[in-house]
Amino acid sequence: MTTRHLVDPALLPLIDSFPPMVLSDQTLPLIRAALPAMVKAVPLPDLPVAVSDVMVAADGGQRSVRCMMLRPAAMAANAPAILHMHGGGHVLGMPEMNAGQLMQWADALGCLILSVDYRLAPETRFPGALEDCYAALGWLHDEADRLGIDRTRIAVSGESAGGALAAGLALYARDRGEFAICFQHLEQPRLDDRTATSADPNPYTGEFVWTRESSHYCWIAQLGKEPGGDGTSPYAAPSRATDLTRLSRAFIGVGTLDLFVDECLDYAHRLIRSGVPTELHVYPGCMHGFGMARESVPARRAQADNLAAFRSAFAL
């Protein structure tokens, strides 16, 4: 069965042009090698936002984590900030993939954005990436005065694997109690390793862009073992957390054809029952990564929902 007839017609050009990509040890190096040129080929919007690299100390100063920082020219004093994590199944990607969208956010919201170039699997397994992101969160808090940002208005945001990191970071930061997060913004987050091994998979999800096979490969790369078994950390797979109380307010957006739709709805529902202010949007006929079709109607709607949610969370 194909689910093509369920796809929003505005997104058909995206799936038709998207390379059929199954991640494996053979294809991963090729895709990684091709990515920088693909990223560079996308023109950046002409917006008054300064983009620079910053190096954040990690592991007590023994190494550093590169981050891309975006600072709008017209940033007010004591501005809000977003710590952003890119997608790519934990095995791919870089902050520059989202530079255009993040420039638009920084400009529209007047906020500082830090996007983390976290270490990737399989070279670095869990919890390496999360530690990098936590170091970046700590840096934002420690440097808040110098950066001109408001410590009480720091959000975490990510899509796909980056959404997993954002949700994991919200759990981790709650449990550590060092650094406050005001909002977790999760776009089509990958939350549950058990989806990759489900005996009863949703027959309408995961055909396009991000498949169950690719997801399975990435979980093994990240965890170093078969997903779905006992003992997966909730910081790697937030759906594994049994206590979702006292988490920061949440936003989840996902498409009906996304491999992650079931876990997203389940997580949102559990957040609601745990007393966490939660906003949820499910977009019909949208597959994983539909935001790549940036000018399409569904992607523009989702962007409008994203910006409205940030404005509300930042009291703008």
Added chain:
Amino acid sequence: MTTRHLVDPAVLPALEAFPPLRATRESLPAIRAAMDGIARSIPVPSLPVDTQTVLIPASEGHHVRAILLRPQGRTELLPAILHIHGGAYIIGAPEMSVPELTATADQLGVTILSVDYRLAPEHPFPAGIEDCYTALGWLHDHAATLGVDRSRIAVMGESAGGGLAASLALLARDRGVYPLAFQLLDAPMMDDRTCVRPRNPVTGEFIFAPEDNHFGWSCLLDAEPGAPGVSPYAAAARETELAGLPPTLIATGALDLFVDENVDYAMRLIAAGVAVELHVYPGCPHGYVIAADAPVSQRALQDKRNALRRALAI
């Protein structure tokens, strides 16, 4: 535990000013009269929309009253909405919704028929759903004279009307006579089993409480809710086969008494291959839209109208 701290501050004053329903069989006539007075006090916007009452003969020998709203000056075939008002299956009338529906008819260029279906407990299931089906049939059968495009008829309802809309979509699918292009379910009251399930700790504090839900379902079913064997045409969430339903919008609040049954229904529709748009608005208990000017209420109204535009190719 109070959930007051979770409520959107823009909707809280209206919710707190609203008296709790706490209906009983004894108080029901007084509540209906009061609600009727409130409904008729809302000004209807002055727009180029013709409003008329129609009396539709039903097979049981009675007539189903409905209000027909038709935008003026349209010569092309228009899409249509069968609208079903809320009120826990026991109160309410189409007049409650006429102000909003008039604006919808005008903005979207759509013909709307809003049904005054028979209410419980005087008329338990299936009286109400059959009245809605009668109205849907009338809309289809009179499409040519009304200038309605039969391939673009949606069903829409809020609260108990959302439950009736969902059940009507099931009934229409199963009887196979009158196709529907879309179902818009606004905070639908669709699962009697919510009455007997463990309480969601964050829902049901304002306007519509679990006691009200229990009373409404008891009246509709003329039996204790949650028992085996309840028809999906009474409680749509009871349906196990959801394939073949029309594209769907479900909108609900994160603090709505019905959020659990609404999210569950959305998940099951998605897993049945139905195109589902779902919005869960944070900080919103059931009935939050009485704060009509609150940003979230405006946004929800826009989301509904945009979904209708897409679904009905407007």
